[in-house]
Amino acid sequence: MDFKRLFSFLRELNKNNSKEWMDEHRKEYHHIRDSYILWLNELDIKLANVDENYAPTEGKKAINRINNNLMFHPNKPIYKDHFGAGLDDKPEKGDFYIHLGINGSFVAGGFYRPKKSILDSIRSAIDYNGGEFKEIIEKESFVQTFGGLVDDEKLKTAPKGFENDHQHIELLRNKTFAVQVDLTQEQILKNDFQEKLVEIYREMLPFQNYLNKAITV
Incomplete structure (x- = not known):
């Protein structure tokens, strides 16, 4: 290519x-x-x-x-000003999105401002087993790859049905549960670009699995 x-x-x-x-x-x-x-x-x-x-x-x-x-x-x-593509694409599931553009390129996964039913399911999973989710997103290699969750607008208070002193309140206030890796054109032009994306996908997989399980259980 x-x-x-x-x-x-x-x-x-x-x-x-x-x-x-x-x-x-x-x-x-x-x-x-x-x-x-x-x-x-x-x-x-x-x-x-x-x-x-x-x-x-x-x-x-x-x-x-x-x-x-x-x-x-x-x-x-x-x-x-870009070519966008979503692999691992299935209804009610977070895809693996690739964005190649002149004003920025990146790969991302998860759910960006999902509809209420999906967001409610993710919050319920975090309420039930937020410790597992924290282990995934705080893993050293995950943080090195993604830096953390995509920084997006949050609720100012606890979502309906949750208390402000919930142990995972900072996660529950999120409206977006997604991760992203910015790409340079130099990285994209290298012969090993596909392999780089495979490694990013591999690192993202436990995160995606947690979210996908949350919205299907």
Whole structure:
């Protein structure tokens, strides 16, 4: 996969964000997109070998549309400045999201501001067995990889049904239960980029398993 070509295309698209420009360069776009889909297919197989509960996700299904949804965000440009893809994709489950963009690249997993039913289930799991969750997110290698949970807005007080002196109140106040690793273009352009993502996924797996179990039990 020629990621240098991918980023070059995104930079030019960002400068010329119009349907006219895209129509003129659609052949180039489809070449890059198709190459990336094949690359995602390879990564999908590698991740499935790491996790017996992995949800196989073909690259064609994993990759997101490059068009912005102007119906809900009319002030956004027509096209995104990144390629996004979600592997290990299954309903009501945290996927393994890959974001390659000219204004930042990262991989992430977990649940970013999930709907109430999912958030309630995660909080119930933490109430029941928050010690196990803390062991996962405080493990040295986990902290070295992710730094901790994604820093997002929290409740100012305890969520409904919990007391302010709950032993895991700081976790319970979270609205987001996700982790992220920022990536440099230098890392992405290296030949071992897929292997790096496999190692990140491997480190993320106990975290994902805890959350997925919380919302299915």
